[in-house]
Structure formats: structure tokens, C-alpha cells
Amino acid sequence: MSMTQQAAPAVDTPPAPGQKQSDGRTRQRPLALRLLARPEVGVFLGAVAVLVFFLFAAPPVRDGSSMANILYQSSTIGIMALPVALLMIGGEFDLSAGVAVITSALTASMLSYQLTLNVWVGVIVALIVSLAIGAFNGWLLVKTGLPSFLVTLGTFLILQGVNLAITKLVTGNVATDDISDMDGFAQAQKLFASTFEVGGVNVKITVVWWLAFAALATWVLLRTKYGNWIFAVGGNKHSARAVGVPVTFTKISLFMLVGFGAWFVGMHQLFSFNTVQSGEGVGQELIYIAAAVIGGCLLTGGYGSAIGPVFGAFMFGMVQQGIVYAGWNPDWFKAFLGVMLLGAVLINLWVQRTATRR
Amino acid sequence: MDRSSHPRSRRFAPVIALTAAAALTLAGCSSSSGGKKSEEGAANASAGKATTPRMTVALVTHQAPGDTFWDTVRKGAEAAAAKDNIKLVYSADPNAGNQANLVQNAIDQKVDGIAVTLAKPDALKGVIGKAEKAGIPVVGLNSGLSEWKQLNLLEFFGQDESVAGEAFGKKLNEVGAKNVLCVMQEQGNVGLTQRCDGVAKTFEGKVDPQNVNGTDMPAVKSTITAKLKQDPSIDYVVTLGAPFALTAVQSVADAGSKAKVATFDLNKDLIKAIKAGDIQFAVDQQPYLQGYLAVDGLWLYKNNGNYSGGGEQPVLTGPAFVDKSNVDRIGEFAAKGTR
Numbered sequence: 001m002s003m004t005q006q007a008a009p010a011v012d013t014p015p016a017p018g019q020k021q022s023d024g025r026t027r028q029r030p031l032a033l034r035l036l037a038r039p040e041v042g043v044f045l046g047a048v049a050v051l052v053f054f055l056f057a058a059p060p061v062r063d064g065s066s067m068a069n070i071l072y073q074s075s076t077i078g079i080m081a082l083p084v085a086l087l088m089i090g091g092e093f094d095l096s097a098g099v100a101v102i103t104s105a106l107t108a109s110m111l112s113y114q115l116t117l118n119v120w121v122g123v124i125v126a127l128i129v130s131l132a133i134g135a136f137n138g139w140l141l142v143k144t145g146l147p148s149f150l151v152t153l154g155t156f157l158i159l160q161g162v163n164l165a166i167t168k169l170v171t172g173n174v175a176t177d178d179i180s181d182m183d184g185f186a187q188a189q190k191l192f193a194s195t196f197e198v199g200g201v202n203v204k205i206t207v208v209w210w211l212a213f214a215a216l217a218t219w220v221l222l223r224t225k226y227g228n229w230i231f232a233v234g235g236n237k238h239s240a241r242a243v244g245v246p247v248t249f250t251k252i253s254l255f256m257l258v259g260f261g262a263w264f265v266g267m268h269q270l271f272s273f274n275t276v277q278s279g280e281g282v283g284q285e286l287i288y289i290a291a292a293v294i295g296g297c298l299l300t301g302g303y304g305s306a307i308g309p310v311f312g313a314f315m316f317g318m319v320q321q322g323i324v325y326a327g328w329n330p331d332w333f334k335a336f337l338g339v340m341l342l343g344a345v346l347i348n349l350w351v352q353r354t355a356t357r358r
Numbered sequence: 359m360d361r362s363s364h365p366r367s368r369r370f371a372p373v374i375a376l377t378a379a380a381a382l383t384l385a386g387c388s389s390s391s392g393g394k395k396s397e398e399g400a401a402n403a404s405a406g407k408a409t410t411p412r413m414t415v416a417l418v419t420h421q422a423p424g425d426t427f428w429d430t431v432r433k434g435a436e437a438a439a440a441k442d443n444i445k446l447v448y449s450a451d452p453n454a455g456n457q458a459n460l461v462q463n464a465i466d467q468k469v470d471g472i473a474v475t476l477a478k479p480d481a482l483k484g485v486i487g488k489a490e491k492a493g494i495p496v497v498g499l500n501s502g503l504s505e506w507k508q509l510n511l512l513e514f515f516g517q518d519e520s521v522a523g524e525a526f527g528k529k530l531n532e533v534g535a536k537n538v539l540c541v542m543q544e545q546g547n548v549g550l551t552q553r554c555d556g557v558a559k560t561f562e563g564k565v566d567p568q569n570v571n572g573t574d575m576p577a578v579k580s581t582i583t584a585k586l587k588q589d590p591s592i593d594y595v596v597t598l599g600a601p602f603a604l605t606a607v608q609s610v611a612d613a614g615s616k617a618k619v620a621t622f623d624l625n626k627d628l629i630k631a632i633k634a635g636d637i638q639f640a641v642d643q644q645p646y647l648q649g650y651l652a653v654d655g656l657w658l659y660k661n662n663g664n665y666s667g668g669g670e671q672p673v674l675t676g677p678a679f680v681d682k683s684n685v686d687r688i689g690e691f692a693a694k695g696t697r
Contacts, residue, residue: 116393279424
């Protein structure tokens with residue numbers, strides 16, 4: 001584990017200043033193999049394969065606006081897949097991520113509506129609530145030493161119930177009221193859910209945010225001390241602590257990052273659909289985790305990248321929409337999705353095995 | 359998070375500051391439009407209360423958590439219960455086995471009547487027999503139109519999904535649709551399939567079913583967009599639930615399509631969309647009426663020996679069409695969440 005975790009962030013980037021590495025063993029291997037050993041290369045090839053496949057199988061995909069639609073779908077998965085992937089590299093995962101998105105959206109919507117406030121107040125309070133949920137997950141995990149599966153399964157169930165019960169209690173319905181005519185809505189919509197035109201194609205702003213967040217996460221992971229901490233706590237918590245990595249801080253902050261992601265996606269949903277259904281979001285957590293795993297992150301932690309999950313999410317979006325563009329029998333939809341994803345994971349696995357074999 | 363310890367006051371200082379800031383923000387940031395303030399004033403209808411002896415009725419449905427539709431059914435049931443001096447016990451589980459356990463639970467509580475949805479009739483057959491043996495009257499609502507007689511239920515309140523689908527198909531013929539997309543939010547749901555099949559039966563053009571992932575709205579939106587791109591000749595999008603119709607309107611705009619949107623079922627945002635002309639029409643199965651009549655039917659049976667539907671025929675609550683011509687009147691009630 002500790003071997004791969006060191007190799008992952010360092011292979012194709014110049015060594016960090018002051019930390020000269022000239023490991024003879026990596027030098028001797030051909031460039032192609034070294035590239036293939038990167039966590040995101042398998043998924044990159046998988047994504048290209050799926051893209052090429054659908055370009056042939058589904059003529060409408062060749063259209064620019066179809067690609068914008070696929071990227072939009074990918075971005076709503078991808079924005080959450082990023083912090084989920086970082087958390088996974090840090091050795092934990094978060095089952096509450098799917099419903100936490102809805103919790104955030106509900107908070108913002110109900111607070112603004114019920115108190116008749118500017119929606120920005122709701123947006124900011126929702127951010128605080130989301131970060132607090134993340135911090136709670138992390139804190140409970142660190143304090144009790146329980147596996148993250150149990151802790152976040154607990155919060156998953158709690159949030160699912162709270163979402164419903166509070167919404168019903170506050171609004172008397174199970175969906176929130178329409179806030180689209182309230183002050184600040186148009187502004188917030190610009191930030192979270194607007195559309196802009198590039199060469200005649202309407203692109204959703206989430207695509208830009210998704211790529212920006214991915215670039216930021218990659219930089220943090222590969223070039224900062226915090227990034228090293230993430231790999232270290234995911235590889236081996238105890239040795240990380242022994243060499244002075246603040247394990248508690250790293251884990252809690254990673255959970256809070258997931259909270260931030262949930263807030264962002266939650267705001268997108270609120271400002272693009274005006275209302276929120278309190279029962280939504282269940283099952284999404286598995287899709288985020290799947291995107292991260294397809295993106296080359298190990299479920300056991302200590303290995304992965306931020307760019308991998310971008311391709312992972314793209315693959316998800318591509319397959320999901322590609323099946324529709326291809327006009328295949330909708331009854332088979334889920335089965336197609338499963339087969340294509342398994343296929344992608346297998347390609348991924350094979351590439352990695354071939355590349356890392358000596 | 360920081361491992362070095364702080365004195366208490368310093369640790370809490372940011373919290374206090376934040377709270378103060380929040381209070382200030384809240385005070386200065388009220389919205390001048392929309393919101394709760396503009397909603398208030400819609401008073402609830404209140405009616406008298408029956409003087410019959412207090413009774414208990416269990417309503418057991420296959421609701422999935424957080425579904426607006428079932429919320430309306432429940433409100434109807436609660437309204438009837440309040441009027442009829444009934445204590446209503448509501449429980450729900452989408453899993454048929456669990457729903458059967460909930461019916462058993464009601465029998466154990468010795469309730470005076472049970473109203474149950476028959477989404478999966480075979481799973482409930484045994485437990486409904488037990489209720490009848492225990493002398494508890496059972497009525498059906500919403501789903502189970504073709505099975506309620508077999509299971510010896512007293513009465514049934516609901517919409518025939520096939521009939522509703524067929525009526526929808528006829529309406530599509532009237533408005534001159536040619537190629538229809540039928541969006542199903544839950545793959546393999548019998549009722550939803552019957553709706554699409556019903557539409558296909560009477561509609562003279564082409565009907566294309568499309569499954570979407572109902573728990574992920576962005577996915578619903580992109581999937582409908584994708585389908586409209588794949589087949590640009592689609593001129594009507596038919597959704598089987600109100601929230602999905604509102605999303606379909608956005609998809610149509612995204613795809614640059616000229617398709618129109620119509621839907622099964624209703625909620626208050628949908629009413630606005632019909633008023634604005636974004637959605638052409640909706641078919642309403644009147645969920646409030648289903649909940650209300652089921653509870654009221656049990657009350658009438660207990661206190662006056664009446665059989666709604668004469669004990670032979672189901673009481674149909676739909677299909678009722680809502681379009682521009684009658685939307686204003688229905689809108690008043692929908693704003694209260696009862697339509």
C-alpha cells in the first residue's frame with residue numbers, strides 16, 4: 001500500500017521543490033507503461049472507448065448540443081464524485097452523500113421561503129448545515145473509531161428521515177414551495193444553474209464548475225502538503241500519525257469537503273428546478289462512489305486521483321444518455337448500464353495489471 | 359480539528375460572532391416577493407364533526423417516502439377522519455411483504471376498519487383474509503381495480519389506469535399529436551405501464567416509452583433531452599407524474615424541440631405551469647378523493663350499513679382532465695396542497 005501511494009502522486013509530475021527524487025526503478029520503465037500505471041489512465045481509455053462506441057452507435061451524439069447534455073449529466077454526478085474520491089483516497093467513504101444533497105437544498109429552500117428571506121440567506125445557512133453534517137460524520141468516525149460504512153449509514157438513514165419529516169412539518173407537504181419569484185433567486189441561479197453559449201451550443205454552468213473543481217482537486221492532491229496528508233491517512237493511518245500527519249484534521253476536513261460538494265449540487269438542483277422533493281437522492285451515493293471507483297480510486301484507500309473520477313462520471317453520463325440517443329429498448333436500460341459499467345471496470349483493471357506488471 | 363487546546367472563550371468566539379452575524383443578516387435580508395408571507399391568507403376549509411362513536415381506521419399504502427401524490431391521499435383521509443370522529447392510523451411501505459405486516463399490525467390493534475392499496479394483491483391476499491376473519495371491514499383504494507372483488511373487499515376507490523390511459527390517448531388525438539414520448543419514472547411499475555399501454559391503445563400516432571431514474575431529477579432532465587434529440591419528430595411528451603412534467607418542460611427547451619408537454623397527476627406547481635401554458639393538460643385521478651372516500655366509506659358502512667359503489671362496482675375517482683379551461687378553479691385548492 002505505502003509503495004503505491006507514494007508512486008501515485010509522483011509519477012508524471014516533476015518532483016515537488018526541495019524534495020528531489022531519482023528513483024532508479026521507475027526510470028528504467030518505458031514511458032508508455034509508466035503512463036499506464038497512473039490511476040486515471042484505465043478509466044480514460046474506458047471513457048474514450050465508450051465515447052467512440054456511441055459516436056458510431058448513436059448518430060445524435062455527434063451533435064454538439066448532445067455532447068453538452070451528456071456533459072451536464074456527467075457534471076451533476078462528477079461534482080460530487082470529486083470530494084467522494086478524495087475521501088476515498090483518504091481511506092473512508094460516505095453513504096450519506098446522496099441524501100445530503102437534498103438536505104442542503106431543502107434547508108435553503110425552506111428557510112428562505114418560510115421566513116420570507118432573500119434566498120442568499122438560505123444558501124449560506126445551507127452551506128453551514130452541509131459542512132456541519134460533514135464535520136459530524138468525521139468527528140464521530142474519529143472519536144469512535146467505527147468504520148465509515150457504519151457511521152455514514154447512520155447519518156444516511158437519519159438524513160433520509162429528517163428530510164421527509166422536517167419538510168412535512170414545515171411546509172405541510174412533502175415537497176418545498178416554489179421560490180423562483182423571491183429576491184436573490186435570479187442571482188443565485190446565475191451562479192449555480194445558468195446556461196451559456198459556446199459556438200451555438202448551450203452549455204450548463206455546472207460543467208465549468210465541475211472541471212474547475214477537478215483542476216483544483218488535482219492541484220491540491222499532487223502539489224500541496226494537504227494532498228500528501230490525504231494519501232498518507234488513506235494508506236496507513238497509524239504510520240501517517242507517527243510521521244506527524246494530522247490524521248483527525250485530515251479526515252474531518254475530507255468529510256466536510258463532501259458536505260461542500262453536497263451543498264453545491266443541492267443548490268444546483270434547487271435553482272434549476274425551483275422546488276425540491278424531499279424523498280429524492282436515495283441511491284445517488286452509490287453512483288458517486290461508483291464514479292470514483294471506476295475513476296481508479298481504491299475502495300481500501302491510499303490510491304487514486306482527482307482526474308480519474310472526472311472520466312468516471314463522464315462514462316456514467318455517456319452510457320446513461322448514450323443508450324437513449326441510440327434509441328435502444330428502454331426495458332433493457334438498467335441492464336445495458338450495468339454491463340457497460342462492468343466492462344469499463346474490467347478494461348480499467350486489465351490496463352492497470354498490464355501496466356504495473358514487472 | 360486543531361489538536362492544540364484553546365481556552366474556552368477563544369474557541370467559542372467565532373461561533374458567537376457567526377451567530378450574531380447570522381442574526382443581523384436575517385434581519386436585513388427579507389425577500390420582498392414570494393415566500394411564506396405571500397402564501398398566508400389561504401385559509402383551510404373547516405367543516406362540522408360527526409357525533410358518531412369514536413372509531414379507529416388504519417390506512418395502509420405502498421407509498422415510497424416523500425411522494426407528493428401520497429401526501430395528498432393522506433390529507434384526504436385525514437380530512438374525512440376529522441369530520442367523522444375517526445382516529446386515523448397511517449402507515450406505508452413500498453415493499454409488499456412489509457405492507458402485509460403493516461396490515462397485520464392494524465389487525466392486532468383491533469381497528470374498526472382498514473383501507474389498503476393493492477399494488478401487489480397476491481402478497482396481501484393472506485393478511486386481508488385474516489382481517490375479514492377478525493370481522494374487520496376492508497376497503498381498497500388507488501391500485502387493485504381488477505383484484506378487489508376477488509379479495510372480497512367491501513368497496514374500491516380509484517382510477518382505472520388503463521381507462522385513464524385510454525382517455526389520455528383520445529385527448530392526444532383531439533389535440534392532433536403524432537409522435538408521443540411516454541416517460542416512466544419507475545421501471546417495472548404495473549400502474550405506470552398500464553397508463554402508457556392505455557395511451558398506446560387509443561392514440562392513433564406512435565407512442566415511444568422511455569424509462570428515467572425518478573430519484574435523480576438532473577438525470578430525468580438530461581434523459582428526456584437526449585430522447586428528444588434522438589427523435590426530433592416527437593411532438594408530445596407525456597409524463598406519468600407531476601414533478602416530471604415540470605422537468606420535461608425544461609428538457610424541451612434545452613433540446614430546442616417544439617414538443618408540448620402533458621401529464622398524469624397534479625400538484626400545485628403544475629397548476630401554475632398549466633396557467634402559463636407550459637403544460638397543455640393534466641389527467642387527475644384525484645388522490646385526495648381516494649383517501650377521503652376510503653375512510654368515509656368505512657364510516658358509512660359502520661354507522662349506516664352503506665356500500666359505496668353498491669358493493670359491485672368500483673367508485674372511480676378519475677380520469678378528470680385539468681386544462682386551461684378549468685385550471686383557475688382547481689388552482690385555488692391545489693395551492694392548499696389538497697388537489
